[in-house]
Amino acid sequence: xxxxxxxxxxxxxxxxxxxxxxxxxxxxxxxxxxxxxxxxxxxxxxxxxxxxxxxxxxxxxxxxxxxxxxxxxxxxxxxxxxxxxxxxxxxxxxxxxxxxxxxxxxxxxxxxxxxxxxxxxxxxxxxxxxxxxxxxxxxxxxxxxxxxxxxxxxxxxxxxxxxxxxxxxxxxxxxxxxxxxxxxxxxxxxxxxxxxxxxxxxxxxxxxxxxxxxxxxxxxxxxxxxxxxxxxxxxxxxxxxxxxxxxxxxxxxxxxxxxxxxxxxxxxxxxxxxxxxxxxxxxxxxxxxxxxxxxxxxxxxxxxxxxxxxxxxxxxxxxxxxxxxxxxxxxxxxxxxxxxxxxxxxxxxxxxxx
Amino acid sequence: xxxxxxxxxxxxxxxxxxxxxxxxxxxxxxxxxxxxxxxxxxxxxxxxxxxxxxxxxxxxxxxxxxxxxxxxxxxxxxxxxxxxxxxxxxxxxxxxxxxxxxxxxxxxxxxxxxxxxxxxxxxxxxxxxxxxxxxxxxxxxxxxxxxxxxxxxxxxxxxxxxxxxxxxxxxxxxxxxxxxxxxxxxxxxxxxxxxxxxxxxxxxxxxxxxxxxxxxxxxxxxxxxxxxxxxxxxx
Amino acid sequence: xxxxxxxxxxxxxxxxxxxxxxxxxxxxxxxxxxxxxxxxxxxxxxxxxxxxxxxxxxxxxxxxxxxxxxxxxxxxxxxxxxxxxxxxxxxxxxxxxxxxxxxxxxxxxxxxxxxxxxxxxxxxxxxxxxxxxxxxxxxxxxxxxxxxxxxxxxxxxxxxxxxxxxxxxxxxxxxxxxxxxxxxxxxxxxxxxxxxxxxxxxxxxxxxxxxxxxxxxxxxxxxxxxxxxxxxxxxxxxxxxxxxxxxxxxxxxxxxxxxxxxxxxxxxxxxxxxxxxxxxxxxxxxxxxxxxxxxxx
Numbered sequence: 001x002x003x004x005x006x007x008x009x010x011x012x013x014x015x016x017x018x019x020x021x022x023x024x025x026x027x028x029x030x031x032x033x034x035x036x037x038x039x040x041x042x043x044x045x046x047x048x049x050x051x052x053x054x055x056x057x058x059x060x061x062x063x064x065x066x067x068x069x070x071x072x073x074x075x076x077x078x079x080x081x082x083x084x085x086x087x088x089x090x091x092x093x094x095x096x097x098x099x100x101x102x103x104x105x106x107x108x109x110x111x112x113x114x115x116x117x118x119x120x121x122x123x124x125x126x127x128x129x130x131x132x133x134x135x136x137x138x139x140x141x142x143x144x145x146x147x148x149x150x151x152x153x154x155x156x157x158x159x160x161x162x163x164x165x166x167x168x169x170x171x172x173x174x175x176x177x178x179x180x181x182x183x184x185x186x187x188x189x190x191x192x193x194x195x196x197x198x199x200x201x202x203x204x205x206x207x208x209x210x211x212x213x214x215x216x217x218x219x220x221x222x223x224x225x226x227x228x229x230x231x232x233x234x235x236x237x238x239x240x241x242x243x244x245x246x247x248x249x250x251x252x253x254x255x256x257x258x259x260x261x262x263x264x265x266x267x268x269x270x271x272x273x274x275x276x277x278x279x280x281x282x283x284x285x286x287x288x289x290x291x292x293x294x295x296x297x298x299x300x301x302x303x304x305x306x307x308x309x310x311x312x313x314x315x316x317x318x319x320x321x322x323x324x325x326x327x328x329x330x331x332x333x334x335x336x337x338x339x340x341x342x343x344x345x346x347x348x349x350x351x352x353x354x
Numbered sequence: 355x356x357x358x359x360x361x362x363x364x365x366x367x368x369x370x371x372x373x374x375x376x377x378x379x380x381x382x383x384x385x386x387x388x389x390x391x392x393x394x395x396x397x398x399x400x401x402x403x404x405x406x407x408x409x410x411x412x413x414x415x416x417x418x419x420x421x422x423x424x425x426x427x428x429x430x431x432x433x434x435x436x437x438x439x440x441x442x443x444x445x446x447x448x449x450x451x452x453x454x455x456x457x458x459x460x461x462x463x464x465x466x467x468x469x470x471x472x473x474x475x476x477x478x479x480x481x482x483x484x485x486x487x488x489x490x491x492x493x494x495x496x497x498x499x500x501x502x503x504x505x506x507x508x509x510x511x512x513x514x515x516x517x518x519x520x521x522x523x524x525x526x527x528x529x530x531x532x533x534x535x536x537x538x539x540x541x542x543x544x545x546x547x548x549x550x551x552x553x554x555x556x557x558x559x560x561x562x563x564x565x566x567x568x569x570x571x572x573x574x575x576x577x578x579x580x581x582x583x584x585x586x587x588x589x
Numbered sequence: 590x591x592x593x594x595x596x597x598x599x600x601x602x603x604x605x606x607x608x609x610x611x612x613x614x615x616x617x618x619x620x621x622x623x624x625x626x627x628x629x630x631x632x633x634x635x636x637x638x639x640x641x642x643x644x645x646x647x648x649x650x651x652x653x654x655x656x657x658x659x660x661x662x663x664x665x666x667x668x669x670x671x672x673x674x675x676x677x678x679x680x681x682x683x684x685x686x687x688x689x690x691x692x693x694x695x696x697x698x699x700x701x702x703x704x705x706x707x708x709x710x711x712x713x714x715x716x717x718x719x720x721x722x723x724x725x726x727x728x729x730x731x732x733x734x735x736x737x738x739x740x741x742x743x744x745x746x747x748x749x750x751x752x753x754x755x756x757x758x759x760x761x762x763x764x765x766x767x768x769x770x771x772x773x774x775x776x777x778x779x780x781x782x783x784x785x786x787x788x789x790x791x792x793x794x795x796x797x798x799x800x801x802x803x804x805x806x807x808x809x810x811x812x813x814x815x816x817x818x819x820x821x822x823x824x825x826x827x828x829x830x831x832x833x834x835x836x837x838x839x840x841x842x843x844x845x846x847x848x849x850x851x852x853x854x855x856x857x858x859x860x861x862x863x864x865x866x867x868x869x870x871x872x873x874x875x876x877x878x879x880x881x882x883x884x885x886x
Contacts, residue, residue, distance in 0.1 A: 001663055048842075064684075066684050066687065132867065132870075132871050132874035133867070133870070134593070135871075136870055136874070138684060138687075139624075139625075139626045139683065139684075139687050140823075140870060140874070141817075141821070142626070142684075142687060143626060143819065143820070143865065143866065144867055144870055146816070147816075147820075147862075147863035147864075147866050147867055148863070148867070150816075150859070150860065150863050151860045151863050151864065154856070154857055154859050154860040155857075155860070156855040157856060158857060257812070258695070261691065261695055264688070268688055309703050310703070310704055310707060311699040311700075311701075311702030311703045311707070311808075312699075312703060314695060314698075314699035314702075315696060315699045315700055315703055317695070318692050318693070318695035318696035318699060319692075319696060321688065321691070321695070322674055322689055322692035322693060322696065325678070325685055325688050325689040325692060326674065326677055326678065326689065329681060329685055361727070402771075402772060403771075404768055404771060404772075424771040424772065424774070425771065425775065425776050425777075426776045427838075428771075428774035429774055430651055432774065434772050436768070436769055436772060440766055440769040441760050442761070442765050442766065443765065443770070444761065444765060445758065445761060445762065445765075449758055452755075452758065453770075453773045453775070454757055454773060455758070456755070456759065456773045456774050456775050457773075457774035499772075505773075505774065559654065
């Protein structure tokens with residue numbers, strides 16, 4: 001398999017994906033989208049979760065720094081996008097308790113600029129938080145990042161003039177569509193692949209394997225950790241913004257630990273340190289999240305009426321996380337990656353044996 | 355007393371022991387010498403169940419030890435003075451000794467044995483209620499040996515007892531080993547200080563990268579040309 | 590603020606602080622022995638509170654009996670959690686165990702939602718605890734002095750256990766050096782189980798007192814106290830029982846006084862613990878009473 005061929009395959013795959021996206025989003029050549037709005041929404045969530053999962057994997061999996069602060073960065077992205085993209089009229093309706101402070105009450109900028117600001121602001125906070133906490137290791141880092149996410153949330157609840165407090169924001173314009181989310185997921189995958197194959201990626205993995213040895217080899221450990229952390233914060237911020245604009249409303253309670261837990265599940269299930277694994281696991285978990293909705297909704301079978309059981313989905317997911325950690329600690333992919341070579345060589349081998 | 359046959363141990367991806375066989379006869383001092391990483395410590399750790407062998411057999415007084423828990427093995431009468439002494443620094447000297455007898459229920463006999471250890475090492479009696487972490491290196495080594503004796507072992511294994519001690523203390527330690535052995539204790543000793551160890555030991559095994567390279571009585575090994583060159587630093 | 594008011598706040602702070610301390614001790618013991626932030630520890634509070642609640646409601650148990658049953662069952666659950674979710678990972682990287690612990694915590698919380706429902710329930714408060722005493726002009730419910738009393742009593746028992754008994758000695762040995770403890774013929778698994786037993790029963794008692802103090806119980810009630818008490822343990826010096834107590838008091842008194850002196854910051858009360866945590870980790874990572882703990886390799 002030559003490099004050129006691989007390049008071609010990738011290009012073809014991207015083109016195929018673009019066709020599917022176009023078809024699903026708007027219909028193609030008069031053919032209507034084969035999927036209803038609900039399915040398209042799940043596809044959107046899948047794509048967003050792929051990006052979010054990859055960002056967490058960059059820090060937790062590839063760099064070996066266990067962060068639990070993802071939800072905090074998503075919140076920053078979401079609130080930034082909401083505040084920048086909502087029209088002044090909608091803002092006024094939202095902020096009926098405490099008025100929104102200037103200049104945010106008047107401005108409205110384009111969605112893509114809002115997303116960019118969301119990512120940048122989140123990255124900036126990543127930098128501020130990372131500077132002190134990235135010196136910590138293991139479980140201490142986990143608790144400290146969790147603590148920061150919680151602080152961000154508490155601040156959001158309290159700074160009512162900027163965030164509308166616990167009431168949250170409603171009526172966020174829904175700009176997010178499959179083009180946005182697929183591009184987000186695709187660019188994140190591309191970025192991750194390039195990063196991991198670069199000398200940065202090797203440095204990150206060296207830090208994961210043995211921080212002291214990495215330091216001794218001349219790797220600037222802190223700089224690389226910070227790079228991964230800030231980059232992850234940026235991606236998480238953008239993802240949070242896209243998600244806010246998909247759902248249309250946000251409130252501080254959304255950004256608690258369970259949100260980070262969901263993303264963590266994707267990373268662990270896919271394999272800490274595998275891009276392919278996260279992509280697959282994010283898709284599976286997002287889909288499962290919807291499929292399992294039925295266990296939480298009331299069910300009527302003939303004469304038997306079963307009430308819905310809220311929380312059941314998360315029971316399944318927590319069990320899944322425990323089982324995976326206990327028995328398949330490498331996840332679906334371990335740290336292996338998909339490649340065209342792998343795909344085709346396996347096929348040809350099978351062909352030979354058959 | 356102890357028979358090891360064709361013992362293999364893997365550490366992660368490393369093949370640390372590649373088929374070691376050795377015998378420790380009752381009442382004797384047997385020493386393992388060899389460079390760092392030759393597999394000496396791994397052998398001892400495998401005997402007391404701290405690492406699981408991949409294959410091979412370890413038989414102690416007719417009983418198989420492979421696959422047994424460390425607790426069980428210690429209760430059968432084997433004990434080890436680990437490398438670097440490893441006394442419990444935030445427990446008192448007395449508590450360290452009591453822990454050595456953790457598996458035993460015969461409280462009176464334990465008191466007796468503590469007295470005996472204190473006769474062997476009078477310094478430990480002086481320091482009875484001091485935290486073990488505050489002892490000097492030599493005292494800690496005494497405590498580690500005393501603690502090991504508290505389980506009333508039949509086989510005492512020692513991993514580098516002279517490591518990090520001043521030369522005068524090293525002599526003391528070797529004298530103590532001799533004394534314990536004279537009282538009837540079987541001893542399996544690992545030493546960097548090959549000369550002293552071979553002079554003391556009845557039998558010696560030279561380990562090289564996970565295999566037994568040479569074996570013989572202490573005297574024979576001391577006289578062996580290769581041993582003299584490589585391990586005794588003579589030309 | 591008058592002196593009376595201040596005393597009242599202080600009494601509340603001490604009461605809350607000793608409750609934090611009690612829960613923090615469980616964290617610190619488990620961390621000391623297997624270096625694990627037992628995320629599920631806080632959720633045991635909730636489990637204990639619900640068992641007592643249903644014991645009284647469904648089985649009409651007298652409250653002291655319901656409380657005892659709650660402690661016993663919660664302890665069993667705590668030990669089972671270690672056996673099932675942590676022990677198989679004894680040789681795994683620490684982060685793997687941490688993930689398992691996070692999983693267990695979410696499992697307990699969501700099982701709680703499924704089994705008990707999401708709506709808060711009113712916890713039964715025996716009249717004795719609610720009765721108010723007047724010390725001078727300060728009005729103090731019995732519970733306010735009762736909680737510190739329980740904490741001190743349990744602390745004394747714990748100290749006796751740790752420093753005067755065989756198993757306590759073994760626990761201290763295992764906490765320091767697993768392999769050497771094994772060489773002493775100490776059954777490490779058994780000692781760790783025992784540690785979880787002690788820790789979980791303290792969490793259960795903490796949960797019951799939490800229920801008495803804040804008599805609205807819900808399946809997520811353990812999450813925030815859990816995190817805060819872990820923070821208390823870190824602030825005091827993790828792995829150190831005395832440190833957990835000091836950390837608990839610093840956090841409890843600090844929280845109450847913060848709100849008392851700066852009412853406008855009341856909304857930030859939950860952030861106080863985390864800010865304290867981050868300051869501690871940056872300025873004195875070993876905690877107030879902690880010594881340098883070497884990373885286990």
